[in-house]
Amino acid sequence: MTDILSLTPEELKEEILALGLPAFRAKQISGWLKTGVRDFSEMSNLPKELRESLKERFSLTAPVLLRAQTSELDQTGKFLWGLSDGNCVETVLMRYRYGNSVCISSQVGCRQGCAFCASTIGGLIRPLTAGEMLDEVLFTEKENDVSVSNVVLMGIGEPLDNLDNVLRFLHLVSHPEGRNLSLRHITVSTCGLPEGIRRLSEEKLPITLSVSLHAPDDETRSRIMPSNCGIQRLAEVCEEYFARTGRRLSFEYAMIAGVNDSDRQAELLAGLARRLGAHVNLIPLNYVAERGLKPSSPAVIRRFQGLLEEKGVNVTVRRSLGGDIDASCGQLRRKHMNKQQ
Numbered sequence: 210m211t212d213i214l215s216l217t218p219e220e221l222k223e224e225i226l227a228l229g230l231p232a233f234r235a236k237q238i239s240g241w242l243k244t245g246v247r248d249f250s251e252m253s254n255l256p257k258e259l260r261e262s263l264k265e266r267f268s269l270t271a272p273v274l275l276r277a278q279t280s281e282l283d284q285t286g287k288f289l290w291g292l293s294d295g296n297c298v299e300t301v302l303m304r305y306r307y308g309n310s311v312c313i314s315s316q317v318g319c320r321q322g323c324a325f326c327a328s329t330i331g332g333l334i335r336p337l338t339a340g341e342m343l344d345e346v347l348f349t350e351k352e353n354d355v356s357v358s359n360v361v362l363m364g365i366g367e368p369l370d371n372l373d374n375v376l377r378f379l380h381l382v383s384h385p386e387g388r389n390l391s392l393r394h395i396t397v398s399t400c401g402l403p404e405g406i407r408r409l410s411e412e413k414l415p416i417t418l419s420v421s422l423h424a425p426d427d428e429t430r431s432r433i434m435p436s437n438c439g440i441q442r443l444a445e446v447c448e449e450y451f452a453r454t455g456r457r458l459s460f461e462y463a464m465i466a467g468v469n470d471s472d473r474q475a476e477l478l479a480g481l482a483r484r485l486g487a488h489v490n491l492i493p494l495n496y497v498a499e500r501g502l503k504p505s506s507p508a509v510i511r512r513f514q515g516l517l518e519e520k521g522v523n524v525t526v527r528r529s530l531g532g533d534i535d536a537s538c539g540q541l542r543r544k545h546m547n548k549q550q
């Protein structure tokens with residue numbers, strides 16, 4: 210059966226016309242889909258026979274909330290969604306002064322093997338469909354009675370390893386007849402897959418591309434990120450991305466004690482960031498028990514930040530949200546899986 214939520218409004222219109230129905234029915238259905246409906250029977254302004262024939266022809270994915278955690282410190286919410294095939298993924302809702310932001314997953318599991326990450330333990334299970342990614346946004350809004358203004362693809366999975374579905378999701382979530390979110394308010398995060406970055410640049414989308422760098426030298430980067438393609442190659446493909454899209458990128462840099470927080474590494478990072486005009490976002494590492502890596506101390510992070518600033522780099526330290534819940538990506542899913550074993 211066709212997954213109706215993954216259809217673009219244009220494709221939905223074609224399907225509806227092929228059924229011999231007027232085009233306005235497609236608009237009515239799109240109107241319902243963006244509200245996060247669980248069943249065709251909820252589409253109350255459609256004739257009963259139409260609802261029945263939609264049910265026979267299309268599937269409607271709707272995740273089941275398995276677990277919710279809310280931080281008492283800052284109201285950050287973390288949600289574990291059960292998917293129709295029994296898998297599960299996580300979504301995080303962050304409440305900022307400027308609006309609400311959701312961090313969504315793009316795959317069930319991940320095959321990139323980063324040493325500090327809980328999402329990759331167990332490898333890649335499967336990619337998420339565009340509709341399942343859209344569900345994460347719609348049902349997080351519905352569950353919390355909020356409206357989201359920013360979406361970050363930085364949860365479980367590597368978005369550029371699922372690029373066709375991610376591109377379709379970006380089209381769906383920004384479509385005027387769909388959720389209608391501005392692409393300028395969407396960030397795609399990658400561990401730096403060169404082919405994916407190149408393909409994404411061809412789309413010339415006004416999104417923000419965020420590269421998880423985490424180390425400025427190949428020896429360290431390959432140790433903690435086995436999918437490292439080489440810093441030089443990564444820098445070249447990032448330059449190409451900027452030349453094609455005119456969009457500056459940002460580097461995510463998780464500060465790991467004794468691994469990537471030396472003065473020499475600050476110097477190398479500064480050189481790379483200046484070459485690419487990239488913003489650097491330092492992130493105190495979220496401790497993941499299974500991975501055994503520890504965050505750099507606040508004093509070391511301050512020193513590292515100061516060294517970057519001295520070299521003229523635009524740098525921020527990410528405020529750690531949800532410190533009292535399983536804030537790091539993949540932890541909640543891991544716990545759920547461990548319980549089931």
Ligand code: SF4
Pocket residue numbers: 319320321322323326327328329364365366367399400421
């Ligand atoms: S950090 Fe991202 S790319 Fe790396 S293993 Fe985790 S989910 Fe995959």
